[in-house]
Amino acid sequence: MMKSDEAKTIEQLSKRSDHSVKLITIAFAMGGAIMDIVCSNLTDGATSGLWGFWIPFCFITIPPIHFLCRRIERLETRIEELSQV
Numbered sequence: 001m002m003k004s005d006e007a008k009t010i011e012q013l014s015k016r017s018d019h020s021v022k023l024i025t026i027a028f029a030m031g032g033a034i035m036d037i038v039c040s041n042l043t044d045g046a047t048s049g050l051w052g053f054w055i056p057f058c059f060i061t062i063p064p065i066h067f068l069c070r071r072i073e074r075l076e077t078r079i080e081e082l083s084q085v
Contacts, residue, residue: 014069021066029058 003011016024033051 010069010072013066014073016066021063025058025062028062029055032058 032054036051
């Protein structure tokens with residue numbers, strides 16, 4: 001049976017270590033903030049202020065997404081084990 005794209009994504013995200021999740025979160029948070037600051041400096045010189053929301057947003061969403069993907073993988077494994085009994 002072929003896995004759906006959603007199942008492949010959940011599997012891929014669940015395989016990442018806690019350390020890599022931290023690094024990915026920091027990279028997204030800093031990358032978005034730097035991009036906002038640089039782009040605003042190229043245009044009119046005033047930042048949009050969205051980076052102030054972007055950084056907490058990254059830390060509130062990315063780690064829980066990875067946690068939930070790991071949880072889904074464990075539950076699916078458990079369901080398969082129970083269905084074989």
